[in-house]
Amino acid sequence: MNQSQQSRQTVLNQIEHACQRVQRDPATVQLxxxxxxxxxxxxxDMHEAGQRCFGENYLQEALEKIEALQDLEIEWHFIGHVQxxxxxxxxxxxDWVHGVDRLIIAERLSGQRLASQVPLNICxxxxxxxxxxxxxxQPEQVAELVQxxxxxxxxxxxxxxxxxxPDNHAAFTTAQALFDQVKSLHTQPQDWDTLSMGMSADLEAAIAAGSTMVRIGTALFGARDYTT
Known part of the structure; x- marks a missing residue:
């Protein structure tokens, strides 16, 4: 087992154990x-280890990777600030954009998604x-934005x-309550299925509060080098 396989399996084991503690099915939490x-x-390397979903924060860097890895079946998530x-x-x-926080951003993404593509998933x-x-x-803006x-x-x-x-685990519970509260306002409530929260240092608390997607970097790839 190589380093990528070992790191990924370690994280998957963490997810499984966190789910077991709160009697959740590990299949309900995406890595x-x-x-x-x-x-x-x-x-x-991580793709060869079995990983298919990757999250990027910086657009230009992400576009270069998408081009370089176009031969692979990858689900690309943008998790940075959306300009x-x-x-x-x-x-x-x-395939996914996580950082939508204004109606105008959602409108632009909707208008610029190609008609030949499947709908763009957003959070x-x-x-x-x-x-x-x-x-x-702000939390009080969510209901109107969902509608x-x-x-x-x-x-x-x-x-x-x-x-x-960091360490504000109570916020995960607040987010879960908000998630449940506004589901009824969605015009397609069956689509309302994703609570993206939890990172390497707090994935257990996030899963306990109801996270369905944990965003893990350091535990998979090691420390980041921001000089490159």
């Missing part, structure tokens, strides 16, 4: 490999605990994404 700053070769002038590339090149990013340094809409965005064509509004402050 998203956060691969920002890591070269395409590392993603190829209004970059939505065309996101709409055309990605609303919520600043769940009011951090000044974090992007995201508006779920009516747009060419996209599927799938749920919420949150990044609480």
């Amino acid at each position: 998203l490999a956060v691969s920002k700053t890591h070269p395409a070769e590392r993603l190829r 209004r002038n970059k939505t065309k590339h996101l709409a055309e090149k990605f 609303l990013q919520v600043n769940i605990d009011g951090q000044d340094s974090k992007d995201g809409c 508006q965005i779920s009516q747009l064509p060419h996209i599927r509004l799938r749920g919420l994404m949150v990044i609480p402050a």
Whole structure:
């Protein structure tokens, strides 16, 4: 077993154990490999280890990797801040966009998704605990945004994404309650199935609170090199 296989299996074991503690089926939690700053070769190794879903934060870096790895079957997630002038590339090149926090962004993604493509999956990013340094809409804005965005064509509004402050595990429970609260407002409630929360340091608490997708980088790839 190589390093990528070992790292991935270790994380999958963590997910399984976290699910067992709260009597959840491990199949209800998806592993998203956060691969920002890591070269395409590392993603190829992780793909060979069985990983299919990768999350990127920086658009230009992501586009280069998508080009380099186009021979592989990969589900690409954009999990960084969504800039209004970059939505065309996101709409055309990605399968998921997690950082939608305004109606105008969702409208642009909907309008720029190619008619030949399947609808783009999106999550609303919520600043769940009011951090000044974090992007995201406010919790009290979510209900109206769900009603508006779920009516747009060419996209599927799938749920919420949150990044609480470190050790603020209570925010996961708040996010789960909000997730349940606004489901009835979705025009296609069967699509409302994703709660993207939890990273390497807090995946157990996130899973205990109801996360359906954990975003794991360091535990899979090791420390990031921001100098490259």
